[in-house]
Amino acid sequence: MNSGLLLTSALIGTVNYAAVFTIPGGIDQDRKSPYFSHPILYHSPREKDLLLFLWYTGVGLFSALLALVAMVAIQLSRFCSNDFYMALPFRFVAALTSLFVSTVFTITACFKAYNILDIKFNINVFMGPAFYVLCLVYFDTVYLTLNYMYFALRCSFSYKGQEMSETSELLGRVF
Numbered sequence: 001m002n003s004g005l006l007l008t009s010a011l012i013g014t015v016n017y018a019a020v021f022t023i024p025g026g027i028d029q030d031r032k033s034p035y036f037s038h039p040i041l042y043h044s045p046r047e048k049d050l051l052l053f054l055w056y057t058g059v060g061l062f063s064a065l066l067a068l069v070a071m072v073a074i075q076l077s078r079f080c081s082n083d084f085y086m087a088l089p090f091r092f093v094a095a096l097t098s099l100f101v102s103t104v105f106t107i108t109a110c111f112k113a114y115n116i117l118d119i120k121f122n123i124n125v126f127m128g129p130a131f132y133v134l135c136l137v138y139f140d141t142v143y144l145t146l147n148y149m150y151f152a153l154r155c156s157f158s159y160k161g162q163e164m165s166e167t168s169e170l171l172g173r174v175f
Contacts, residue, residue: 002092005099006071012102013064019057019109023050024116041116049116056109063102070095085152089145100138104131 025041035043041050074091077083107130111123 002071002074002095005095006068006075009064009067009071009095009099009102012099012106013061013068016057016061016064016102016106016109019106019113020054020061024053024113025050046116049112053109053112053116056105056112060102060105060109063098063105067095067098067102070098086149089149093142093145093149096138096142100134103134107131107134 023039023041025039025046028035028038028040030036039050041047070091074088074095077088077091079088107127111127114121115123
């Protein structure tokens, strides 16, 4: 599963990287313009939309790279028996959360680009079901791991509590 998600996060990161440098509206190529080599929409009424688009793609790129690093850390793990208790499940949840965030921000950047280019459509028809399906897939994937981590921590703390009470009883008997 990690290999497939590694490929997915690499593809999402590639798409976001390309989107950062292919700005909607293009770049001003007129050498006589005072805004030469600036985005055309940067000094226009759509400047706020363009900055939001760049922010969405930047967060999507950062999250995809974070997911990629977390999945490479899982792939390069030693896979000792102790790693399976908390280290690998925590890395898995962190990687999936980063991948979820990057997917949401990539979809949002896509819709913002449509908005910038004046492509009219009802965003609620597309964004609502897309976000709903993404949430279902995310929680379905992460639920069992989070449930395991919760019970492992709960048992760990309850065992430590018993261990401390047994230790204090032994110390009471010795002294």
